Every structure is written in C-alpha cells, then in structure tokens.
Amino acid sequence: MQFHISRDTDRGLCHCACGRQDRQLNTYDWLYDVPGNDEDTDLVEVQFKNTRKGYYHNVNHLDLQKGDTVAVEASPGHDIGVVTLTGRLVKLQVKKANLKSPDEIKRVYRIAKPTDMDKYYEAKSREHGTMIQSRQIAKDLGLQMKIGDVEYQGDGNKAIFYYIADERVDFRQLIKVLADTFHVRIEMKQIGARQEAGRIGGTGPCGRELCCATWMKNFxxxxxxxxxxxxxxxxxxxxxxxxxxxxxxxxxxxxxxxxxxxRMPARDIILQTIDSDWYLFKTDILAGLVTYSTDKSIAANLITITAERARAVIEMNRRGEKPEALDEGDAVSTQDRPADLLADADISRFDKAKKKKKAKNRPNRQPAAQQREPKQPKQREQQQPRP
Incomplete structure (x- = not known):
C-alpha cells in the first residue's frame, strides 16, 4: 500500500464509510465535529500496511488531521504511516487495544518530508522481490510454512515477514539467513487463513467484496x-x-x-388429536411456521400451522384434551407465503437456448444428392439454311 495524500485538497480519509484495504481499519469518528475535540488529547492513531496500526503521542503539537502522512518513532529508526483518527476517540481505542504500558505508545516525529517519502517508496519497491526470495529460502530449509507478505519499515531498516503455518515452526535458522541476505532487522509475524484472504481480497459468493478485505478486523x-x-x-x-x-x-x-x-415448539413433542398423532416434520424459524406429519419417518398428510397454534395444542394435550383437527381455526393461507418465482422454471432452459443458437449459426449443408455439379446450359444448335 502506498500513500498519495495531497495536503492541498481534502486532507483526510472518509470518516463515515469503509473501503478497500487501505481503509479497512477506519473507525467512524462520531466526535469529529465536537468543539475542542482535537485539544482534549495528544494521542493519534496511525495506520500502516495491511491490518497494522499504532497509537502515538503528538509531542510536537502538530496540526494533524485524518489522512496526513507522518513519520513516527520505530524500533529502530522511524516508520511512515497515515493518521486515521484524532481526538477523544483515540483514548477509547487505546483502552480497547489494552495498551497499559506508557512505553508502548511512541511519538510522532513530523509530517513526512519528500526525503522521507523517497526512502519509503524505495523500501516498498523491494517488498515483492524480498517475498519471492524468502519463499525460496524457506523451501530450501525444509520449513512447512508459507510467507504471504513482506512489509518494510519506512526507513528500510526493518522488515516484517507475515507467514502461515499449520504447525509450530522453528524459524531461528531462517531469521539468520534472511538477516544475512537482506541486511535488515527481521520480525516474523504469524497470520491465519482468514487474514491471508483479507490481504489478498476477492469476491464472495454473495457477489460483494470479502468482508475481511473491506470492514472486518476482528475475527x-x-x-x-x-x-x-x-x-x-x-x-x-x-x-x-x-x-x-x-x-x-x-x-x-x-x-x-x-x-x-x-418461540418454536420442541422437536421431540408429539401433538395428539382425535384422529391421530402428529410428528414435527420441518420448521420455518423466521416465519414462525411449523409443519407436522402423521408419519414419523416420511412426509404424510402434511399440515402447516403457526407456532402459537402448536403451543396451544401442546397445552391442551397436557390437560388431557385433544382437538378435532390440528389446524382448527389456524389455517395458514398459501397467499401469505413468499412465492418462489423459479419454482416451476426449467433449469435447463439456458442450455436449450444455446443449442438452438448453435443450430441457427450452423451452415446449411445440402444432401449429397443435391451436391452435384451445376448443369451446363444447352447451346442452341445453329440452324442450317434450307436449300
């Protein structure tokens, strides 16, 4: 993820919506228009690549707003991130993140300079090549792990390797080889399959972007x-x-x-009427409807009633009473049920259309009997002049 923020325009990420991965951790700031909100605390929230964010003290009292690219304190050196939250709401976020030690909250150095951004872009350009090379190194060492992503610190002095592994992996030798190869400080961070899917992104069966790639951050x-x-x-x-x-x-x-x-009746309760016993066949939980059958194993004489009617019959059976009919005074109208527009549709109708289209586009072939050479027109015989 690269930041292209212009201080001459909006100077801020959207505070009332969620977007792609660069805004995945965006929090709705419902205190942004309260007077004195920014003056209440010097804490700011800064977001980095993927789902990593941190909290920092604005010790230099900079005029920071959402979307500003800043250089923050790191260990070692400095890192480059984007301010995603300011004001009183940051204190609540710090409490939610359970950061109790003051040493965990570092400082904001300055608003990123052009020289800082040049180092940042140079470090980011090495991430893909480092990831491919580190995968080969892990494979040569015989480690059962997959390095899914690499994140360089803003000054290029440190690299975070995100990996996936089903079992515990001893990567002490891997860290030594990576440090000798890339000459940076190495940090290994394990992620799960859900975080990996959110990092890559994609479209779900619902037709929308994956929730883990847009707004979800807690799995x-x-x-x-x-x-x-x-x-x-x-x-x-x-x-x-x-x-x-x-x-x-x-x-x-x-x-x-x-x-x-x-609110639904239990599955093991048998409803008794004067005619027969009724067994629960299926339930429609959201609609509050239950269907009963006279046979315990197959669908026979199915009757659909409401859950209130079923509870009323159960109460009657407890008193030793049996109604004449199960749906007495509680007939469920079929007009009230949602209609399935594709209930009577033929699922092979599209295949038939394709077949007709192919037959229509197929060139007409004449029978072999008709494929004959065209007859040459007979030439008129020249009439001889009569003697």
Whole structure:
C-alpha cells in the first residue's frame, strides 16, 4: 500500500464509510465535529500496511488531521504511516487495544518530508522481490510454512515477514539467513487463513467484496453449530469461504435465529388429536411456521400451522384434551407465503437456448444428392439454311 495524500485538497480519509484495504481499519469518528475535540488529547492513531496500526503521542503539537502522512518513532529508526483518527476517540481505542504500558505508545516525529517519502517508496519497491526470495529460502530449509507478505519499515531498516503455518515452526535458522541476505532487522509475524484472504481480497459468493478485505478486523471463531441453528445444509463446499474456513457470515444472523427458535415448539413433542398423532416434520424459524406429519419417518398428510397454534395444542394435550383437527381455526393461507418465482422454471432452459443458437449459426449443408455439379446450359444448335 502506498500513500498519495495531497495536503492541498481534502486532507483526510472518509470518516463515515469503509473501503478497500487501505481503509479497512477506519473507525467512524462520531466526535469529529465536537468543539475542542482535537485539544482534549495528544494521542493519534496511525495506520500502516495491511491490518497494522499504532497509537502515538503528538509531542510536537502538530496540526494533524485524518489522512496526513507522518513519520513516527520505530524500533529502530522511524516508520511512515497515515493518521486515521484524532481526538477523544483515540483514548477509547487505546483502552480497547489494552495498551497499559506508557512505553508502548511512541511519538510522532513530523509530517513526512519528500526525503522521507523517497526512502519509503524505495523500501516498498523491494517488498515483492524480498517475498519471492524468502519463499525460496524457506523451501530450501525444509520449513512447512508459507510467507504471504513482506512489509518494510519506512526507513528500510526493518522488515516484517507475515507467514502461515499449520504447525509450530522453528524459524531461528531462517531469521539468520534472511538477516544475512537482506541486511535488515527481521520480525516474523504469524497470520491465519482468514487474514491471508483479507490481504489478498476477492469476491464472495454473495457477489460483494470479502468482508475481511473491506470492514472486518476482528475475527470470531465460526462453528458448524451456527449452520445447524439456521437449518443450513452441512455441505463443506457451500459453508467454506475463500480461505477454506467456515464463512464468517454464518455468525451474522445466528442471534436472530436463536431468539426466534425459543418461540418454536420442541422437536421431540408429539401433538395428539382425535384422529391421530402428529410428528414435527420441518420448521420455518423466521416465519414462525411449523409443519407436522402423521408419519414419523416420511412426509404424510402434511399440515402447516403457526407456532402459537402448536403451543396451544401442546397445552391442551397436557390437560388431557385433544382437538378435532390440528389446524382448527389456524389455517395458514398459501397467499401469505413468499412465492418462489423459479419454482416451476426449467433449469435447463439456458442450455436449450444455446443449442438452438448453435443450430441457427450452423451452415446449411445440402444432401449429397443435391451436391452435384451445376448443369451446363444447352447451346442452341445453329440452324442450317434450307436449300
């Protein structure tokens, strides 16, 4: 990621939206228009490449705004980053990051000069070549790891190697070889498959950019129990995302399904009527509808009722009463159900259109009997003059 910020124009990243990876950690500053917001604290939030950001003291009292490119204190030397947050909200972010030691918060040196940016661009131009060469070094050492990205510090004195590994890796020898090869200070940082997918980016099956590449920065563990609660088929190919892990969006609506599922009757309860016993066949949690069958293993005489009616029948059965019909006074109208526009559609209709198009574009071939040489026109015989 390279920063091209002009101080003559807006001087700031968007504070009310999320974008690509350069704004992935952008926080909505809901205190930006409060008078005296910038004077409350000298802390500023600075973002670097990928999902790395830090908090620094503005000891020189610079007029910093969102989007300013600054040179900050690093160990060793200095680093180049972009200011993404100022004011009172930074103190809340520091508390959220759990930075208790004052030594963890360094200083902002200055607004980046042209000489600083030249060093920065020169260091960034070496990142791709360093990554390719380091992969070969790790392969020669027989290490079961993948180096996914390399980030050089703004002054080029330090390099962070982001790697993925399924098991514990002893990379002490690797650090020595990398330090001798590139002559910089080496830092190894392990990332997961989700962070790797967010770094690369892509388009999900929903048609939008990956959440981990746009707005997500905190990854929560996802289990198959989230799919079970939503009655989603446990198909690994459909549940897995671009990172080959369970999709993060499986957790988005779990709470709603859990809350709605509490209002549904239990699966093991049998409803009894005067005619027969009814077994739960399927449930529509969000719509609040349940379907019962007279057979426990197959769909027979299916009747769909509301969850309120099912609970009412269960209460009647507890009192020893049995209704005449399961859907008595609670017939679910089919007009209220959402209509599936593709229910009666033929999924092979597109294939048929292709076949017709191919047949239409195919050149007409005449039968072999018709492929004959054209007949030569008969020449008129010259009439001989009569004697």
């Amino acid at each position: 929560v563990s996802v289990s198959t129990n989230a799919a079970r609660l939503q009655d989603i088929s446990l198909n690994p190919q459909k549940l897995a995302g671009m990172c080959a892990k369970l999709k993060c969006c499986l957790n988005y609506e779990v709470d709603d399904y859990v809350e709605a599922g509490r």
